[in-house]
Amino acid sequence: MSADAVMTVEAFLAKLGRLAEQALSRYGFSPDATATLINYSENATYLVEDPVQGKQSILRIHRRGYHNEAAIRSELQWIDALRKEEGVITAAPIPASDGTLIQRLANDELPEPRHAVMFTYLTGREPSEDDLLGPFERLGAVSAHMHRHSRNWRLPNGFIRQRWDHHGALGALSIWGHWQNGMGMTPAYLKLFERLSETIRKRLDAFGTGPQRFGLVHADIRLANLLVEGEATKVIDFDDSGFSWFLYDIGTALSFIEHRPDVPDLVDAWIRGYRKVAPLTVEEEAEIPTFIMMRRLLLVAWIGSHHETNLARGLGVAYTAGTADLADAYLAKFS
Incomplete structure (x- = not known):
């Protein structure tokens, strides 16, 4: 049984949040940058804000066992093609400082590696259910x-x-x-x-x-x-x-x-x-x-x-x- 399966959701998310914060240095963010959890379902999604650089982006940390690296890379290839060839507006993946789009994150609290991708932040609002x-x-x-x-x-x-x-x-x-x-x-x-x-x-x-x-x-x-x-x-x-x-x-x-x-x-x-x-x-x-x-x-x-x-x-x-x-x-x- 993995370590994820034997802790409460709250404890797991606290540890995952610290892993997200530690990952920000890989993308060149300042030490003041923060990662705030905005959604947790299949994956954990964080709003990254850097007050020093004045930048926002979205960090997605994948849950273990759902997609391997090849499948995640395939998703990013289709996203890229949709933007460039069909004009669909969607978030673009952001490479880390080492030039790669998919990072493997782990630390002492969560030693089993999990994949992560950084995306550009898109402005806009979710439609209201009052007028669909x-x-x-x-x-x-x-x-x-x-x-x-x-x-x-x-x-x-x-x-x-x-x-x-x-x-x-x-x-x-x-x-x-x-x-x-x-x-x-x-x-x-x-x-x-x-x-x-x-x-x-x-x-x-x-x-x-x-x-x-x-x-x-x-x-x-x-x-x-x-x-x-x-x-x-x-x-x-x-x-x-x-x-x-x-x-x-x-x-x-x-x-x-x-x-x-x-x-x-x-x-x-x-x-x-x-x-x-x-x-x-x-x-x-x-x-x-x-x-x-x-x-x-x-x-x-x-x-x-x-x-x-x-x-x-x-x-x-x-x-x-x-x-x-x-x-x-x-x-x-x-x-």
């Missing part, structure tokens, strides 16, 4: 830009990212854990979700994985990973990017809000934005509910395997129960 139609149209447009690039991009040698197909999301591999271990799981839920998972699998098999439908996607393009500033739409956090159906991205856009009564309107807004940039067939549009439910069931698994995070704690058992309601409605129409 405009943001969802932006989401659709920027998703289409990324998908268009993905369809035409030649992958670099050694490129490797995870695969968010049924096997990787809901099946035996289950990258984020098994939905069977979701919070508040009951025998009735297990039976219902097994039927849901199998229906999703059959429909995705029929939908197919042709190059116009399946490729490299952001895989977590929800509002928390979108910044808006004037007419500019900026995308952050490609840590989950991998290979999946392009329409999986609309499922991720609705993460944690799939139950809202205005979801059909949000989907329409997303489609409207998407079609301003790239085509979307009527057949593809009709299958969007499958990708929403695929993501919803995957999040049941994520909550169960990440119960220590504040987000998972806040959603908990109620999210599993809400998923059952949505599953009943979906299966009534699609099974």
Whole structure:
């Protein structure tokens, strides 16, 4: 068992914060620079501020065991290509003083090495959930830009990212854990979700994985990973990017809000934005509910395997129960 697994979350984050502070000298920051934790889920993300140099940036320390160095390098290659070739505004990785983009961090408190990447700081604000139609149209447009690039991009040698197909999301591999271990799981839920998972699998098999439908996607393009500033739409956090159906991205856009009564309107807004940039067939549009439910069931698994995070704690058992309601409605129409 690793040292991380036998300490409280609070103690671990305190130690990780000290590791982050120690890493700043590798990037040439002054001794007065600070690293403040702003998010902890898959990884720990820090706002780095240097009052002497007047600079801000973002430090991401990866959790152990999720991505190896080759996969992280592949993520950074796609980010770079999206900025340069498709005009997508996203944070650029910043090299350390030794010229490398990926650092390995360790100290006496946390001796097991973990990867870290520094990114440029992007200005802007996360869209408000009070008025989502405009943001969802932006989401659709920027998703289409990324998908268009993905369809035409030649992958670099050694490129490797995870695969968010049924096997990787809901099946035996289950990258984020098994939905069977979701919070508040009951025998009735297990039976219902097994039927849901199998229906999703059959429909995705029929939908197919042709190059116009399946490729490299952001895989977590929800509002928390979108910044808006004037007419500019900026995308952050490609840590989950991998290979999946392009329409999986609309499922991720609705993460944690799939139950809202205005979801059909949000989907329409997303489609409207998407079609301003790239085509979307009527057949593809009709299958969007499958990708929403695929993501919803995957999040049941994520909550169960990440119960220590504040987000998972806040959603908990109620999210599993809400998923059952949505599953009943979906299966009534699609099974």
